[in-house]
Amino acid sequence: MADITTAIPATPVPPREIRAARLQAVVRYTLLTVVGLIMLYPLIWLIGASFKTNSEIFGSIGFLPREPTLEGYVKGWQTSTPYTFGRFFWNTFLIILPKTIFTAISCALVAYGFARFEFPFKRVLFATLIATLLLPNVVTRIPQYILFRDMGWLDSYLPLWVPSAFAGDAFFVFMLVQFLRAIPRDMEEAARVDGANSLQTLVYIVVPMLVPALISVMLFQFMWTMNDFLGPLIYLSSVDKFPVSLALKLSIDTTEAFDWNRILSMSVLALLPALVVFFMAQKYFIEGISAGGVKG
Amino acid sequence: MARLQIRNLEKTYGNSFKAVHGINLDVRDGEFMVLVGPSGCAKSTTLRMIAGLESITGGQVMIGDTVVNRLQPGKRGIAMVFQNYALYPHMKVRRNLSFGLRLQRASRSEIERRTAEVARILEIEPLLDRLPKELSGGQAQRVALGRALIKEPKVFLFDEPLSNLDAKLRASMRVRITELHRRLKDEGMPSTVVYVTHDQTEAMTMGDRICVMKDGRIMQVADPKTLYDRPANAFVAGFIGSPEMNLIEGRLEGSTFRVGDQSLTLPAELMDRLRGWSGAARLGIRPQHLRLNAGPGLRGRVAGAEFMGHEVVLHLDVAGTRMVAVLPAADYAALDRGAEVTLSPEPGCAHVFDGADENVSLPVLN
Numbered sequence: 001m002a003d004i005t006t007a008i009p010a011t012p013v014p015p016r017e018i019r020a021a022r023l024q025a026v027v028r029y030t031l032l033t034v035v036g037l038i039m040l041y042p043l044i045w046l047i048g049a050s051f052k053t054n055s056e057i058f059g060s061i062g063f064l065p066r067e068p069t070l071e072g073y074v075k076g077w078q079t080s081t082p083y084t085f086g087r088f089f090w091n092t093f094l095i096i097l098p099k100t101i102f103t104a105i106s107c108a109l110v111a112y113g114f115a116r117f118e119f120p121f122k123r124v125l126f127a128t129l130i131a132t133l134l135l136p137n138v139v140t141r142i143p144q145y146i147l148f149r150d151m152g153w154l155d156s157y158l159p160l161w162v163p164s165a166f167a168g169d170a171f172f173v174f175m176l177v178q179f180l181r182a183i184p185r186d187m188e189e190a191a192r193v194d195g196a197n198s199l200q201t202l203v204y205i206v207v208p209m210l211v212p213a214l215i216s217v218m219l220f221q222f223m224w225t226m227n228d229f230l231g232p233l234i235y236l237s238s239v240d241k242f243p244v245s246l247a248l249k250l251s252i253d254t255t256e257a258f259d260w261n262r263i264l265s266m267s268v269l270a271l272l273p274a275l276v277v278f279f280m281a282q283k284y285f286i287e288g289i290s291a292g293g294v295k296g
Numbered sequence: 297m298a299r300l301q302i303r304n305l306e307k308t309y310g311n312s313f314k315a316v317h318g319i320n321l322d323v324r325d326g327e328f329m330v331l332v333g334p335s336g337c338a339k340s341t342t343l344r345m346i347a348g349l350e351s352i353t354g355g356q357v358m359i360g361d362t363v364v365n366r367l368q369p370g371k372r373g374i375a376m377v378f379q380n381y382a383l384y385p386h387m388k389v390r391r392n393l394s395f396g397l398r399l400q401r402a403s404r405s406e407i408e409r410r411t412a413e414v415a416r417i418l419e420i421e422p423l424l425d426r427l428p429k430e431l432s433g434g435q436a437q438r439v440a441l442g443r444a445l446i447k448e449p450k451v452f453l454f455d456e457p458l459s460n461l462d463a464k465l466r467a468s469m470r471v472r473i474t475e476l477h478r479r480l481k482d483e484g485m486p487s488t489v490v491y492v493t494h495d496q497t498e499a500m501t502m503g504d505r506i507c508v509m510k511d512g513r514i515m516q517v518a519d520p521k522t523l524y525d526r527p528a529n530a531f532v533a534g535f536i537g538s539p540e541m542n543l544i545e546g547r548l549e550g551s552t553f554r555v556g557d558q559s560l561t562l563p564a565e566l567m568d569r570l571r572g573w574s575g576a577a578r579l580g581i582r583p584q585h586l587r588l589n590a591g592p593g594l595r596g597r598v599a600g601a602e603f604m605g606h607e608v609v610l611h612l613d614v615a616g617t618r619m620v621a622v623l624p625a626a627d628y629a630a631l632d633r634g635a636e637v638t639l640s641p642e643p644g645c646a647h648v649f650d651g652a653d654e655n656v657s658l659p660v661l662n
């Protein structure tokens with residue numbers, strides 16, 4: 001009775017089981033690595049091919065260039081237009097900057113309204129918002145185009161970011177509303193007792209707690225805008241206003257013989273900002289709500 | 297530092313559920329008022345209407361001489377401490393404390409002076425540069441207290457501030473809060489407090505007066521002693537005190553109380569209080585007010601006896617109902633299971649409740 005602890009001997013795990021477990025791990029990781037590589041291969045190939053000569057690109061399926069060259073990058077950067085690729089990056093930046101910033105601001109405002117206030121027709125309005133999520137994009141393209149044409153906004157960046165400044169991206173609003181619903185209201189009530197009005201509560205209390213979600217929103221918006229091809233294609237006609245996504249296509253259009261290595265090089269460059277931003281923001285991405293956690 | 301008056305206060309929620317049924321309550325200047333009642337009796341709702349966090353659907357709330365019904369919470373001169381502390385997670389303790397003052401655009405020196413003072417009173421100086429997530433529950437609660445204190449409000453509102461703490465910490469925080477209240481009074485800054493809890497021990501030990509609520513109605517408002525000695529109805533009688541008061545169903549005829557086939561002659565003192573009342577009734581006697589085998593009383597069979605060292609808790613079957621008595625430890629020897637014993641009420645401590653649960657044996661106050 002007294003020495004119940006000693007009665008249970010520490011049975012050593014038989015070596016056979018250890019070996020089996022190890023083998024299992026090896027198999028599992030090999031499988032994962034192989035599948036991962038297969039999925040990543042196009043990207044790896046893209047990076048490798050961007051250093052190949054034009055003739056080699058279609059020569060082999062391998063990704064290691066035989067005679068690595070920077071020619072694709074140098075020539076691709078210069079482009080066949082009067083502008084360098086730097087100009088196009090700058091243009092993309094000019095679209096992305098207002099778009100991500102205003103998306104964050106407007107979506108936070110609207111989500112705060114839906115998540116925290118009672119007002120007439122709230123349910124109907126929220127249902128409408130969700131309904132626009134399900135609406136195919138193409139449906140609104142033409143009416144939107146006509147609208148912006150009549151406003152004289154064609155060939156400017158306004159049609160590309162102004163809708164986002166009015167919380168036009170229902171998905172982000174929805175995402176933030178869900179996030180807010182999970183945050184207890186106590187802190188906001190404490191702020192109101194402390195004398196904050198609704199806007200001060202939003203700015204000083206809600207937004208700091210929303211930061212992880214807002215970063216996700218901005219990240220998504222950044223990547224989607226970076227990749228958006230159709231929008232700029234429809235609204236922009238002057239080459240000097242083209243963003244990267246259009247400019248990549250441009251080099252295919254205008255050069256007599258396609259210089260694939262230039263296109264691939266510029267594609268690699270076009271990928272970089274998104275990658276860099278993603279890795280920088282990853283921490284917040286993962287941190288999630290735990291950062292604003294409440295005990296109890 | 298103001299009195300709080302509540303007049304016919306009502307709350308109907310959006311789903312047309314009526315949570316508060318026209319309550320009236322006066323909290324005096326500098327008084328510590330405890331709202332107590334079982335979970336769901338609308339204590340929080342009432343408190344939140346005082347705070348302005350919940351809209352008032354009927355009646356009035358007055359702080360000082362102002363009707364505050366339409367004022368924003370920040371303009372009512374109140375401070376509130378929440379159950380979950382509700383500290384701002386992204387601000388250091390220092391900024392948590394001074395958030396309200398900064399919103400009011402108080403001067404820097406003023407903010408620093410008051411932060412330092414509150415930190416000193418609550419002994420949270422070493423915590424000033426920490427984030428809320430780096431605090432223990434007790435520390436977080438003290439910071440939450442500090443955030444209320446720093447505003448020097450007219451009325452302090454507490455919503456179950458201790459229920460997230462473990463028992464030991466709860467007991468010490470209880471004392472700390474009462475002491476703080478007393479100390480502020482001594483220093484010439486009396487603070488009016490409305491303190492919500494579901495824990496009757498907290499209510500009894502902290503309140504100058506206690507307001508017992510049930511289902512959105514006030515059952516009784518009185519100081520702890522009155523509440524204990526002269527409960528206005530069976531609900532208060534059962535809610536206050538531990539173990540619960542025995543409520544024995546029976547019939548009162550003349551000076552005899554009949555339970556099953558037993559009859560108990562009530563003491564003359566109780567008959568005076570009853571002033572000739574008779575009918576179907578419940579006899580209420582606290583477990584602490586029963587004596588073992590001491591003359592006429594109610595007979596029953598011992599169902600169990602819990603020996604606690606300094607006392608014994610006796611469970612007795614009396615004519616089909618269960619009675620509980622708290623007896624001196626010396627009585628333990630006589631309490632074999634199944635033994636037949638008699639319990640008699642101590643004089644002056646029994647109550648009689650009528651069919652509507654009202655206490656019909658309250659002494660006439662003059």
Ligand SMILES: Nc1ncnc2c1ncn2[C@@H]1O[C@H](COP(=O)(O)OP(=O)(O)O)[C@@H](O)[C@H]1O
Pocket residue numbers: 309310311313315333334335336337338339340341342
């Ligand atoms: N927002 C609300 N909508 C509808 N009913 C509510 C709401 N909040 C509370 N209630 C109801 O009101 C009653 C009182 O709630 P509450 O004041 O929180 O009780 P307590 O704090 O005494 O436990 C409960 O029955 C509760 O279900």
Ligand SMILES: [Mg+2]
Pocket residue numbers: 339340341456
């Ligand atoms: Mg409550």
